Amino acid sequence: MKNYDVVIIGAGAAGLMCALTAGQRGRNVMILDHADHVGKKILISGGGSCNFTNLYLEAEHYISHNPHFCKSALNRFCQYDFISLVKKHNVSYQQRQLGQLFCNGNSVEILNLLLHECRLSGVKIQKSCTINNIEKNNSFSVKTNSENYTTQSLVIATGGLSMPTIGATGFGYDVAKKFGLNVQPGQPGLVPLTFNNNDLKSFGDLSGISLDAAVSSNGQLFREAILFTHRGLSGPAVLQISNYWQPGDEVAINLLPDIDLTETIKQWQKERPRMELKNLIGELLTRRIAKRWLELWYHNKPVNQYNEKEINQIADLFHVWRFRPAGTEGYKVAEVTRGGVDTEELSSKTFEARRVKGLYFIGEVVDVTGWLGGYNLQWAWSSGYCAGQFV
Incomplete structure (x- = not known):
């Protein structure tokens, strides 16, 4: 002893x-x-x-x-x-x-x-x-x-x-x-979030794409990179918000935190009216993200064919993408x-x-x-x- x-x-x-x-x-x-x-x-x-x-x-x-x-x-x-x-x-x-x-x-x-x-x-x-x-x-x-x-x-x-x-x-x-x-x-804590089955079908093939975003949940907001994975989302901003997220909570992500997409689309209508919207938004994000968002929630067409109501709705899709994670990747990677x-x-x-x-x-x-x-x-x-x- x-x-x-x-x-x-x-x-x-x-x-x-x-x-x-x-x-x-x-x-x-x-x-x-x-x-x-x-x-x-x-x-x-x-x-x-x-x-x-x-x-x-x-x-x-x-x-x-x-x-x-x-x-x-x-x-x-x-x-x-x-x-x-x-x-x-x-x-x-x-x-x-x-x-x-x-x-x-x-x-x-x-x-x-x-x-x-x-x-x-x-x-x-x-x-x-x-x-x-x-x-x-x-x-x-x-x-x-x-x-x-x-x-x-x-x-x-x-x-x-x-x-x-x-x-x-x-x-x-x-x-x-x-x-x-x-x-x-x-x-x-400080752990990647996972998609539910429906979201996995919609976004699972975007694995590897990283972009700057603002992620919020339960009154907290973090502005850093997010990363699409084969199971959900990771990256610094997602890891940060995971400390505040609880099962069943919603997460909101602004994919264009530095841009007013409504005003930007209106500017495009004046300057580049015949360009397709997915290609224009693809210049701000990635073409794969822009194309997928419009495929899921809106028809893609030349930018001059959208009215003001449609422009506002499209802007909301990119500024306030809401989803409910199925869970986290767990202790093995936390x-x-x-x-x-x-x-x-x-x-x-x-x-x-x-x-x-x-x-x-x-x-x-x-x-x-x-x-x-x-x-x-x-x-x-x-x-x-x-x-x-x-x-």
């Missing part, structure tokens, strides 16, 4: 940040992880370039049953604090659209800086470690396939259910329930998990369970879900750092 001041289960972004922070305070820290390699989700973040934070980060970019819970941690360890760590390790980075920060190299640079800081702080990491049982008497007892550990501070940083192919499980939720904590129901350990059960200052002294939950396992664009990694850094100050 080995004793450590702090045992952290999960060697992802939140777990590593918590470990290095606690280690810097002189705490004796052990991280346990079931995988044979640590930080797998960090490595695939941002397409392998690691979108490690966002310059425009605000609390309103997060979803939780308690929208105020995240504010304390995000203020105490903000995006600029992590940027300072990146600069300390001479990691070259760039700003892309919407304040997203990426490595100029690849994600392993972020993982390496975390592991380097852990080594400097004396943090130990045990990989390929299966947790067989956790009990609490005066301290926590953690039994694994290779060793048994005792600790006064047990941190659960095991993430959510998204991306099971890289080892994601519901372990953290099970631990919370074992100790009597409430867990908000989970759903896939970037995050919505829901998790109820924030009412945790201290927003320390991340300790209010009813179980010494038990902490950080990162994605908590009911805090960020937007696409570096927000979820920043939540991992912030929650890990804050818990690391108290474990």
Whole structure:
């Protein structure tokens, strides 16, 4: 039986940040992880370039049953604090659209800086470690396939259910329930939406087409790219809206957010009257989209043959395309998990369970879900750092 001041289960972004922070305070820290390699989700973040934070980060970019819970941690360890760590390790980075920060190299640079800081702080990491049982008497007892550990501070940083192919499980939720904590129901987040059977027949062959659009649902709107897939819609704007979409909800998409199509058609009637409408709209979108929309809902003809009522109706088809997704692509491709350990059960200052002294939950396992664009990694850094100050 080995004793450590702090045992952290999960060697992802939140777990590593918590470990290095606690280690810097002189705490004796052990991280346990079931995988044979640590930080797998960090490595695939941002397409392998690691979108490690966002310059425009605000609390309103997060979803939780308690929208105020995240504010304390995000203020105490903000995006600029992590940027300072990146600069300390001479990691070259760039700003892309919407304040997203990426490595100029690849994600392993972020993982390496975390592991380097852990080594400097004396943090130990045990990989390929299966947790067989956790009990609490005066301290926590953690039994694994290779060793048994005792600790006064047990941190659960095991993430959510998204991306099971890289080892994601519901372990953290099970631990919370074992100790009597409430867990908000989970759903896939930042995930592609799927078409129902009728829409699949209408749009399934458009797979591969990408375009700039404004996507809205439940009072939220995102303006970025959408991508037609063989099963539905993906792309940044769709992934963003999936965090707010609920089964049965409608999604509205403006395929021409920068153009007033009504006025544009009237202009075409003056300047290019004999051109067919599908070809003209095809210049703004793609010919396949323009042709399909008119095939489904309107007859295509020379632009000078449409009256004002028809022009308004056609404009609505492209500015407000409404559909009801059949569902999502599920956890296998979802970037995050919505829901998790109820924030009412945790201290927003320390991340300790209010009813179980010494038990902490950080990162994605908590009911805090960020937007696409570096927000979820920043939540991992912030929650890990804050818990690391108290474990």
